[in-house]
Amino acid sequence: MSKTQKSNFITYGIVIAAYIILEVLMLTGNLSSHLKGLLVPMTYYAVIAVALNLCVGILGELSIGHCGFMCLGAFSSAFFSRATEQIIPTVPRFLMAFIIGIAVAALFGFLIGIPVLRLKGDYLAIVTLAFGEIIKNVINSFYIGIDSKGLHFTMKSAMDLNMEKDGDIIINGAMGITGTPHNANFTIGIVVLLISLFIVQNLVNSRDGRAIMAIRDNYIAAEATGINVTGYKMMAFTISAAIAGAAGVLFSHNITTLTASSQYFGYNASIMILVYVVLGGIGNIRGSVIAACILYMLPEMLRGLNTYRMLIYSIVLIIMMIVNWSPKVIAWRKKTFGGLNLISILTGKKKGVA
Amino acid sequence: MKKTGKIFSVVMASALAVSMLAGCGASQQGGSDTFKIGAIGPLTGGAAAYGNAVVNGAQIAVDEINEAGGINGYKIEYKTEDDELNAEKSVNAYNTLKDWGMQLLVGSTTSACSIAVSENTKNDNMFQLTPSGSAEECVKYDNVFRVCFSDPNQGIASAQYINDHNLATKVGIIYDNSDVYSSGIYQKFVEESEGKNYEVVSAEAYTQDNNTDFSVQLQKAKDAGADLVFLPIYYSDASLILTQANTMGYAPTFFGVDGMDGILTVENFDTSLAEGLMLLTPFAADATDELTVNFVKKYNEKYGETPNQFAADAYDAVYIIKAAIEKAGVTPASSVSEICDAVKGAMVQIEASGLTSSKMTWSASGEPNKEPKAVVIQNGVYVSAE
Missing domain, CATH: 3.40.50.2300 (Response regulator)
Structure with missing residues (x-):
């Protein structure tokens, strides 16, 4: 077994072990309902952190509009589920919702990637930010309804749908989609997380992955060796968008109200995901998963402190940043703990490599 | 040695995590008094x-x-x-x-x-x-x-109130289409306005991303000759609308719903501009009961x-x-x-x-x-x- 294979299996192992422990705790009734409610959000934030890490860490392009793809996945799949709730039984419907959510997010990832990936650095970050906002605002003005005459669509207002009396407005502008069936659960979340980990980790260790990382490390050198730069960039960006779409499907099927508002899909939400990625270690897939889980759980666990919790949350962010990245702290950690380095095992960091 | 160390630390980490989570167990059931x-x-x-x-x-x-x-x-x-x-x-x-x-x-x-x-x-x-x-x-x-x-009730009640009290012949609406509350009231208001003694002549939307300049929306209402502007929005945005309407010399009756409550407390807002503003609200802090x-x-x-x-x-x-x-x-x-x-x-x-x-x-x-x-x-x- 090679070193990277071993590292990959440790990642799967951590996820599966966490799943088993939590399931056992749940079955024996040792898990509070608060924590039970946090499990599914934790999985989808971990999934989108993995997706963003592919884009930021492996491809090396800073995207701060990734929640836009999550939004697309969430709305397309929730729309499908709401529209076919009475027609298709749960299991195939949810599976199809996944396929639709992922496909739509991937399609838009591809389309947006065409202009966006021509840019570099800061410019790319700004344009992805813009697209994230555009997606959110466009969806906010969608009105789609179904009645006996078929599908109605407008971007003006619900009255302009001209629905029959029996009609059902599925996407109602700013009110979004309500009543999405509650199909997502922890097991499905973990399965999605494992699949996305499998895809990303295998991609990284493949020929394509090495090409993508070559582009990240030196664009000109990669192009000079005959690597199709645009093609590989598009590939990584599209896969990243598709995985973000899967996170969106989980999101929309875990909560009954889905609105394209900034709390969930706006700029701040995208930055939050980026924080998970940066603190977990850029290019470090396992770290993203762990950071997403810890950082999502932290403000919730600090509920007892009321309004102070956001203050403490930000202090913890700073501390994590220092512990993870400061060269002096890394040296001190090595000196004190020696071979028994918890953080580097959990986050899979090699010695000397940050 | 290195390997056993690694395994040991993974075990330790999981033990730590479990003890943390187990501490959160649902234990409260008592307190039956x-x-x-x-x-x-x-x-x-x-x-x-x-x-x-x-x-x-x-x-x-x-x-x-x-x-x-x-x-x-x-x-x-x-x-x-x-x-x-x-x-x-x-x-x-x-x-x-x-x-x-x-x-x-x-x-x-x-x-x-x-x-x-x-x-x-x-x-x-x-x-x-x-x-x-x-x-x-x-x-x-x-x-x-x-x-x-409910939002629909407020929309319906507003439309009926304007109709019953002959407040207007032409109504303009400015609403926030990125807000559930505002667009909900707006929808019902327009539906209910069918066949009333007034006419909805303009309906202009804005979103939370551009809620600082309302001159376009106000100008449209003014050009359409609206003598009443319905504002199914929260008071912070409404205070700007009132200020800007005053600047451009447009003085229709403004009519709000319960989100308008609070407009008199907005900082740096000239409350004299709110004179004559009507609103449907379930509660008024100045009531004397x-x-x-x-x-x-x-x-x-x-x-x-x-x-x-x-x-x-x-x-x-x-x-x-x-x-x-x-x-x-x-x-x-x-x-x-x-x-x-x-x-x-x-x-x-x-x-x-x-x-x-x-x-x-x-x-x-x-x-x-x-x-x-x-x-x-x-x-x-x-x-x-x-």
């Missing part, structure tokens, strides 16, 4: 004013009831949780309160959060009374009731500000729960589900009076039945428009 009431709202962030008003208003009611001997002799225990205006966090807040042992819920404060939480209260069969969740779907389930008017005067005084003493309609709705919510529990005759020893079933049944029988209406009844659908009050601003205070 108090009713445990929880409240949820955005206590931090942009909408904190609403959430804080709700939890503070409810707190005053809880204190009063406890001082007066509780509900059927049982005291109330009260706890609040923050949802940051985020439906996902609202569900987390609900679960936290459930672990605490909550038996009845006053919340969530806002519509989208309330809808998300109602899915969970339905599953747990817990009684939920939202003070201010006004979207139609908030009371979709039979265990959820509300204190405020004893209950309101008392409530406003207590709220002012405790929190240093004048309460708005959110606080009043929440205050009423606690008293409504009290009335329903007394009617149903349940004790805190009953399970959450038993309390819910009993209180649910009692809700349709009680007739409550409070700050937001002197007579409120409920149908099994969860909708309150109360008269909307229209007020007009004269000399810087609310005066009944009748």
Whole structure:
């Protein structure tokens, strides 16, 4: 077994072990309902952190509009589920919702990637930010309804749908989609997380992955060796968008109200995901998963402190940043703990490599 | 050696994680001599004013009831949780309160959060009374009731009021289409306006991303000759609209709904511009009845500000729960589900009076039945428009 294979299996192992422990705790009734409610959000934030890490860490392009793809996945799949709730039984419907959510997010990832990936650095970050906002605002003005005459669509207002009396407005502008069936659960979340980990980790260790990382490390050198730069960039960006779409499907099927508002899909939400990625270690897939889980759980666990919790949350962010990245702290950690380095095992960091 | 060290540390890490999680086990079930009431709202962030008003208003009611001997002799225990205006966090807040042992819920404060939480209260069969969740779907389930008017009701009531009082011949609308509340009222208002004695001549939208300049929307309303502008929006945006309308010399009648309540408290806003502004609101802090005067005084003493309609709705919510529990005759020893079933049944029988209406009844659908009050601003205070 090679070193990277071993590292990959440790990642799967951590996820599966966490799943088993939590399931056992749940079955024996040792898990509070608060924590039970946090499990599914934790999985989808971990999934989108993995997706963003592919884009930021492996491809090396800073995207701060990734929640836009999550939004697309969430709305397309929730729309499908709401529209076919009475027609298709749960299991195939949810599976199809996944396929639709992922496909739509991937399609838009591809389309947006065409202009966006021509840019570099800061410019790319700004344009992805813009697209994230555009997606959110466009969806906010969608009105789609179904009645006996078929599908109605407008971007003006619900009255302009001209629905029959029996009609059902599925996407109602700013009110979004309500009543999405509650199909997502922890097991499905973990399965999605494992699949996305499998895809990303295998991609990284493949020929394509090495090409993508070559582009990240030196664009000109990669192009000079005959690597199709645009093609590989598009590939990584599209896969990243598709995985973000899967996170969106989980999101929309875990909560009954889905609105394209900034709390969930706006700029701040995208930055939050980026924080998970940066603190977990850029290019470090396992770290993203762990950071997403810890950082999502932290403000919730600090509920007892009321309004102070956001203050403490930000202090913890700073501390994590220092512990993870400061060269002096890394040296001190090595000196004190020696071979028994918890953080580097959990986050899979090699010695000397940050 | 290195390998065993690694394995050892992974084991240690998992042990640590397990002990952390196990500590969070659901242990609270006791305390059968108090009713445990929880409240949820955005206590931090942009909408904190609403959430804080709700939890503070409810707190005053809880204190009063406890001082007066509780509900059927049982005291109330009260706890609040923050949802940051985020439906996902609202569900987390609900679960936290459930672990605490909550038996009845006053919340969530806002519509989208309330809808998300109602899915969970339905599953747990817990009684939920939202003070201010006004979207139609908030009371979709039979265990959820509300204190405020629904958005559609406000739209319909506004249209009827304008019609019945011959306030206008041409109506312009400015609304926020990125907001659930605003677009909900707008939709119903336009539907209801069919066949009324006025005509909707312009309907212009804005979003939370561009809520600083309203000159285009106002100009369109002016060009269309609107003599009344309907503003189904919150007061902070409305204060800008009034200021900008004044600057461009446009002076129609402005008509708002309950979100307009609070416009006189906006900082740096020339309140003389609000003269003649009409609004439908269930609560006016300047009302002179004893209950309101008392409530406003207590709220002012405790929190240093004048309460708005959110606080009043929440205050009423606690008293409504009290009335329903007394009617149903349940004790805190009953399970959450038993309390819910009993209180649910009692809700349709009680007739409550409070700050937001002197007579409120409920149908099994969860909708309150109360008269909307229209007020007009004269000399810087609310005066009944009748």
